[in-house]
Amino acid sequence: MSEHHHKETFVTKYIFSQDHKMISKQFLVTGMFMGIIAVLMSMLFRLQLAWPETSFSVVEAFLGSHQTDGIMDPDIYLALVTIHGTIMVFFVLTAGLSGTFSNLLIPLQIGARDMASGFLNMISYWLFFLSSIVMLISLFVEAGPASAGWTVYPPLSALPQAIPGSGTGMTLWLVSMAIFIASSLIGALNYIVTVLNLRTKGMKMTRLPLTIWAFFVTAIIGVVSFPVLLSASLLLIFDRSFGTSFYLSDIFISGEVLHYQGGSPVLFEHLFWFLGHPEVYIVLLPALGITSEIISTNSRKPIFGYRAMIGSILAIAFLSTIVWGHHMFISGMNPFLGSVFTFTTLLIAIPSAVKAFNYVTTLWKGNLQLNPAMLFSIGLVSTFVTGGLTGLVLGDSALDINIHDTYFVVAHFHLVMGVSAIFGMYAGIYHWFPKMYGRMMNKTLGYWHFWITIICAYGVFWPMHFIGLAGLPRRYYTNTNFPMFDDLADINVVITLFALVGGVAQIFFIANFFISMYRGEKATQNPWKSNTLEWTTPVEHVHGNWPGKLPEVHRWAYDYSKRVDADDDDSDYLHGKDFVLQTTPLLDGEDPS
Amino acid sequence: MLALFYIFIGVAIGVSVWQITRIMDFRGSIANDSDNDAQGKYAMGFLAFMYAMMIYCLIFMNVIMLPESASIEGEHDDTLFDITFWLIGVVQFIMQFLIFYFTFKYRGNKDKKAKFYADSHKLEFIWTVTPAIVLVGLVGYGLWQWNNVMDLSEADNPVVIEVYSQQFNWKARYAGADNTLGTGNVNFIKGMNTMGVDMSDPNSVDDKQVTELYLPKGRKVHFRFRSQDVLHSAYMPHFRAQMNCVPGMVTQFGFTPKYTTQEMRDLPEVIEKSIGINKIRRAKGEEPYIFNYLLLCNKICGASHYNMQMKITVVEEDEFDEWLSEQPTLSEVIK
Numbered sequence: 001m002s003e004h005h006h007k008e009t010f011v012t013k014y015i016f017s018q019d020h021k022m023i024s025k026q027f028l029v030t031g032m033f034m035g036i037i038a039v040l041m042s043m044l045f046r047l048q049l050a051w052p053e054t055s056f057s058v059v060e061a062f063l064g065s066h067q068t069d070g071i072m073d074p075d076i077y078l079a080l081v082t083i084h085g086t087i088m089v090f091f092v093l094t095a096g097l098s099g100t101f102s103n104l105l106i107p108l109q110i111g112a113r114d115m116a117s118g119f120l121n122m123i124s125y126w127l128f129f130l131s132s133i134v135m136l137i138s139l140f141v142e143a144g145p146a147s148a149g150w151t152v153y154p155p156l157s158a159l160p161q162a163i164p165g166s167g168t169g170m171t172l173w174l175v176s177m178a179i180f181i182a183s184s185l186i187g188a189l190n191y192i193v194t195v196l197n198l199r200t201k202g203m204k205m206t207r208l209p210l211t212i213w214a215f216f217v218t219a220i221i222g223v224v225s226f227p228v229l230l231s232a233s234l235l236l237i238f239d240r241s242f243g244t245s246f247y248l249s250d251i252f253i254s255g256e257v258l259h260y261q262g263g264s265p266v267l268f269e270h271l272f273w274f275l276g277h278p279e280v281y282i283v284l285l286p287a288l289g290i291t292s293e294i295i296s297t298n299s300r301k302p303i304f305g306y307r308a309m310i311g312s313i314l315a316i317a318f319l320s321t322i323v324w325g326h327h328m329f330i331s332g333m334n335p336f337l338g339s340v341f342t343f344t345t346l347l348i349a350i351p352s353a354v355k356a357f358n359y360v361t362t363l364w365k366g367n368l369q370l371n372p373a374m375l376f377s378i379g380l381v382s383t384f385v386t387g388g389l390t391g392l393v394l395g396d397s398a399l400d401i402n403i404h405d406t407y408f409v410v411a412h413f414h415l416v417m418g419v420s421a422i423f424g425m426y427a428g429i430y431h432w433f434p435k436m437y438g439r440m441m442n443k444t445l446g447y448w449h450f451w452i453t454i455i456c457a458y459g460v461f462w463p464m465h466f467i468g469l470a471g472l473p474r475r476y477y478t479n480t481n482f483p484m485f486d487d488l489a490d491i492n493v494v495i496t497l498f499a500l501v502g503g504v505a506q507i508f509f510i511a512n513f514f515i516s517m518y519r520g521e522k523a524t525q526n527p528w529k530s531n532t533l534e535w536t537t538p539v540e541h542v543h544g545n546w547p548g549k550l551p552e553v554h555r556w557a558y559d560y561s562k563r564v565d566a567d568d569d570d571s572d573y574l575h576g577k578d579f580v581l582q583t584t585p586l587l588d589g590e591d592p593s
Numbered sequence: 594m595l596a597l598f599y600i601f602i603g604v605a606i607g608v609s610v611w612q613i614t615r616i617m618d619f620r621g622s623i624a625n626d627s628d629n630d631a632q633g634k635y636a637m638g639f640l641a642f643m644y645a646m647m648i649y650c651l652i653f654m655n656v657i658m659l660p661e662s663a664s665i666e667g668e669h670d671d672t673l674f675d676i677t678f679w680l681i682g683v684v685q686f687i688m689q690f691l692i693f694y695f696t697f698k699y700r701g702n703k704d705k706k707a708k709f710y711a712d713s714h715k716l717e718f719i720w721t722v723t724p725a726i727v728l729v730g731l732v733g734y735g736l737w738q739w740n741n742v743m744d745l746s747e748a749d750n751p752v753v754i755e756v757y758s759q760q761f762n763w764k765a766r767y768a769g770a771d772n773t774l775g776t777g778n779v780n781f782i783k784g785m786n787t788m789g790v791d792m793s794d795p796n797s798v799d800d801k802q803v804t805e806l807y808l809p810k811g812r813k814v815h816f817r818f819r820s821q822d823v824l825h826s827a828y829m830p831h832f833r834a835q836m837n838c839v840p841g842m843v844t845q846f847g848f849t850p851k852y853t854t855q856e857m858r859d860l861p862e863v864i865e866k867s868i869g870i871n872k873i874r875r876a877k878g879e880e881p882y883i884f885n886y887l888l889l890c891n892k893i894c895g896a897s898h899y900n901m902q903m904k905i906t907v908v909e910e911d912e913f914d915e916w917l918s919e920q921p922t923l924s925e926v927i928k
Contacts, residue, residue: 051598074896149893155840156823156894162760163895249841252779252789253760253822265824265839299699300707308717330826331837332818332844335743339736346728346735353724354717360691361716365708367701370632371624378636378696385688389681396731398738399674402659402667402833405826405891440622447628451635455642462646466654471830473891476899482889483882486870487657497601504605511609521622528623561707569708578707 016126018118021541023125024103025436028429030125031096032510034132038087043503045080048072050496052478066144074477078147079165081475083139085150086173088418090180091135093283095128097425098222101286102191102215104432108534109209111200111551113544116193120186127183131176138172146173149475151272154247154265158240161254171240174233181230188219188226195219200533202553206310207582209532209557210303213310214289217317218282224321225278232271239263269331273324280417281320285313287424288355288384291377293557294431295359297530298374299366300578302558305358312351319348329397330404338397345395349388356385367561367578371528372446376427379454380420386458387416390465405475408468411461419457426450426509433516434523438539441516449508456502463491529579531557536583554585555592566591626702633700640693647686656869659830660862663886663907664848667833669738677731745847751815752808756888757788758818758825758838760895763888763903764788765806767917769799775923779821779840785927789821792927801920806888806905808850809913818844826892829905831857837892850907857907858884 017023044063047056048071055070066076103121107114115121138145147165148157152173160167195216199208208216238244239260247268248260296303303309325333325341359381368374390412393399403409426449433441467488472479479485526535533553537545559580565571574580574587586592624632662671699705745751753768755777766788768774775790775797782789790797808814818827820838827846828835836846857863863884870882890901908916 074899078893078896078898153824153892159823162823250779251822251840252782257779257782262841264841266842300701302709302711304710305712305717307712330835332839332842335739338743339739342735342739343732346732349728350721350724354721356688357720358717360688360695361710363692363695363699365710366695366699367705367707368629368633368696368699369624369701370629370636370696374624375632378692382689382692385692386685389685392681392728392731393674393677396673396677396735398670398735398742399677401742401835402670402830404835405828443622443624443628447632451639454639458643458646463650463654466650466657469659470657471659471828471889473828473889475893477896478899481900482887482902483870483874483879484884484887486873486882487866489873491654491657497598500598500602501605504602504609507606507609558711561709563709566709569706573706 016122018114018122019541019543020103020107020115020118020121021436023121024100026125027095027099027103027128028436030129030132031092031100032513034087034091034135035096036506036510037136038084038092039503039506041080041084041087043500044072045077045084046496046499048077048478050493052480075147075164076144077477078149078163078475079144079169082147082149082152082165083135083145086146086177087135089150089279089283090177091128091132093417093421093425094184094279095180097421097428098215098218098282098286099125099128099187100425101211101290101428101432102187102219104436105211105534106191106194106215107198108435108537108545109212109532109557110195110198110203111533111546111553112194112198113546113550115190116198117190120190124183124187124190127179127186131179131183134172134176134179138169138176141168141172143167143169145169151269151276152236153272154236154239154268155251158236158248159251159253159258166240171237174237174240177233178230181226181233184222184226188222191215191219192223200550200553203582206307207553207556210292210306210309210313211286211289213313214285214292217313218285221278221285221317221320222282225275225282228271229275232268232275235271236268266328266331266333269328270324273327274321276327277324278320280413281316283417283421284384284424285316287380287421287428288313290424290428290431291359291380293532294373294377294427295362295381296558296560297431297528298369298371298377299362300369300560301362301366302560302562303358304361305354306556306558308354309358312354315351316348319344319351323348326395326397326400329400342395342397346392349392349395352384352388356381356388369528371430372441372443372450373427373431373528375447375450376423376430379450379457380423380427382454383415383419383423383457386462387412387414387420391416402471403468405473406468407464407472407474410474411464411468414464415457415461419461423454426453429513431528432534433513433520434527434539435534435537437517437520438523438541439516439518439520440523440527441520442512445508445512449505449512452505452508453502456498456505459498460495460502463495467491529577531559531579531582533582536581551583553582555580555582557582629700629702633697636693636696636700640689640697643689643693644686651682656862656865660857660860660866662831662833663850663852663857664832664834665851666742666848668851669734669741670833673731673734673738676734680727680731742848743846745815745845748813748815748847751813751847753815753817754806755788755817755819756806756827756838758820758827758890758894758901760822761890761897761901763804763827763890763901765803765903766790766923767801767803767920768796769801769922771796771799774817775800777819782821786923788819790923790927792923798922798924800923801917802923802926803920804903806903807913807916808905808907809910810850810853810907812910813847813849815847816845818846823894824892825890825894825901828889828891829886830889831886835891853907853909854884854886857886
């Protein structure tokens with residue numbers, strides 16, 4: 001397939017493309033579009049939280065019949081937070097992040113011509129596209145979209161009597177998620193097979209860049225956990241539409257006793273979080289992989305503790321499947337289970353701490369090239385630490401009792417997986433944009449984008465911890481009915497201002513992205529002086545990635561600033577420059593690291 | 594405030610447009626030495642911003658926090674929280690310093706050479722083992738406290754109360770003279786029997802249904818939670834207590850109130866918080882706030898989730914007995 005070009009039409013090149021690079025761009029642009037919608041939603045509900053009694057014409061414009069005189073209705077508030085969470089977690093940070101970079105980088109960095117199955121890869125994207133469309137359609141259902149929270153706990157999500165969003169809106173939500181899961185599984189299987197089978201000559205598993213390790217392990221977690229969510233959704237569809245009682249029992253609502261007997265909502269919580277917790281790592285690990293690569297390249301230093309990094313990825317992946325119960329300490333499950341989950345949850349702090357320390361050590365004595373991608377990676381380490389540390393509070397069942405479902409939790413998970421993963425995604429886009437589009441993104445706009453975004457991210461989420469510690473529950477439409485929370489009003493205003501500015505600042509990125517696509521500086525073959533294989537391909541995309549033979553790999557990906565004499569920092573660089581491509585053969589007697 | 598907001602948005606959009614038009618002038622895409630220098634310094638500026646914000650919040654937001662635990666069991670929660678929070682606070686300050694200081698200190702230039710430093714088993718050993726040891730301590734204390742809170746078996750003569758949730762209100766049922774609750778099921782809901790109590794169960798006869806909780810100070814309260822429609826969560830933040838109410842099953846929690854409502858109102862931190870709240874309420878022309886314990890719904894349950902609350906009053910034991918004796922029994926209410 002590489003030696004001769006297929007005749008391409010517009011449709012096979014840009015729409016039903018089977019080329020991993022094009023599919024990657026399709027994932028990215030779809031993910032960005034969904035991201036814009038989810039961010040706009042968050043700005044709407046932040047307006048409501050800051051000024052619950054003020055009428056906004058912008059609310060009228062967006063919400064139509066779901067508002068009264070410019071003030072949103074409680075139902076649509078819940079719908080907004082639900083869809084914001086769903087879109088962000090699944091459509092942006094799973095498909096948009098993993099889909100984009102796994103597709104782009106797996107073949108390019110392991111030296112493969114394409115994914116193991118280009119056709120399945122195309123199917124994966126189009127299922128994702130279809131699920132996005134279904135999710136968007138659900139926004140226009142008369143009774144409103146799903147509004148039971150992104151965790152869609154039944155019975156609230158099962159009974160239209162309980163909340164209007166649990167009617168057609170919820171049905172569409174479930175259909176969309178089922179399609180999404182199919183897309184995600186097909187993609188993940190493809191990634192796993194590709195990494196295992198299509199590595200080029202010399203690319204041992206222990207020579208893989210950490211990006212590939214992260215994508216590979218992420219795909220495995222996805223294959224293990226996503227099917228469980230599919231089952232959970234199917235059972236919920238049965239309960240909703242066919243009268244089964246998997247999750248429902250003993251319900252009296254709207255003046256009548258329903259027929260459901262013997263089910264338990266706690267079962268749904270177990271099934272949901274069996275995916276839901278690994279999902280956090282499905283979102284985060286690719287971002288950490290991207291960061292490892294970018295920090296190392298831009299520090300002009302090898303990533304510190306390569307093997308420890310792989311070990312911690314594997315440890316996190318394993319532990320992530322046995323910690324789900326920490327979302328359920330107060331669900332009514334046996335307290336002994338709570339003890340077990342506290343133990344496993346706090347264990348996960350160890351590999352996470354190892355990763356954070358290793359990033360900081362990689363910075364130490366580096367020659368930091370502070371490109372926008374590098375800044376976003378450094379920002380990721382910062383938010384990952386801030387958000388990760390509060391995990392020690394929430395993971396401890398005894399402390400969780402009192403802060404469960406408060407804004408403390410909202411602050412925690414937004415920092416540790418939301419902001420961190422988004423930063424990872426931005427870092428990846430700035431870094432690999434030249435690989436995607438053959439042009440460079442503008443650095444000045446990148447700098448503006450980064451500093452405003454990180455200031456606003458902390459401005460939003462740092463104070464939020466404290467309103468959580470004041471006892472304010474999340475998903476409250478307004479807290480004006482509780483005089484004890486009146487002193488939180490000003491903080492809510494500050495948070496909203498930061499959120500609005502941070503949201504608007506993303507214009508820097510979007511403009512930079514689309515303008516650079518057509519008018520950006522032309523990229524050189526290896527703009528960041530990086531070691532990995534993707535920078536040995538020509539700037540112009542070709543089918544099969546490398547025009548001639550596939551490259552052969554002789555060393556790991558992190559020989560930055562390697563010296564002739566390993567013990568003497570003042571000696572000359574090996575090969576006379578501060579990076580050594582993976583395709584460069586080892587010299588006689590060279591320590592392979 | 595609103596004017597400020599529109600100004601903010603206006604400025605933000607203005608700056609964006611201005612910057613974007615300047616994209617034509619700045620064609621640069623790879624950081625050069627002067628970029629590295631400037632961005633490294635900005636990193637220190639950001640570190641200063643972050644420290645200022647962290648310290649400001651830690652000091653000035655103390656007043657909005659929940660006051661000390663009003664239950665005896667919650668005391669250890671507060672201690673454990675303080676230990677954990679100090680610990681992560683110190684780590685946070687150090688780690689953020691290292692991240693942004695290194696960004697500044699090692700900002701690159703053409704003459705610099707990075708150190709080739711790929712591995713150190715000693716360092717990695719240290720930062721695997723240190724968190725592990727610290728975590729053993731935290732987990733140990735946490736698990737001890739968790740068992741302490743969740744174990745309801747040894748309480749001697751507890752007050753048994755059923756907390757009952759539905760969209761969108763709370764009710765409660767006291768076990769009455771026999772201190773045993775009668776069984777309940779949604780099938781029994783009819784007329785005045787709004788909690789679905791099985792009146793054929795002899796234990797139900799002396800149960801008492803109320804819409805406001807009274808608790809005796811110094812006696813263990815054993816809560817049993819039920820829900821008739823969707824998930825709710827009974828959140829009593831002042832007592833460090835929370836448990837979900839799950840349709841189809843009974844969940845439990847227990848604590849011993851430590852301060853009466855009046856004693857709580859007299860705590861200095863509650864007085865200080867109330868003053869702050871009342872300053873805001875006076876400005877808006879609203880009634881002054883007086884501290885009360887509350888039970889809030891903390892699991893998304895529908896449109897009025899944000900307004901699902903029940904007042905809790907803690908009184909001395911004799912006052913509690915007197916109050917309870919005044920409440921009618923279910924057999925008197927449900928004819």
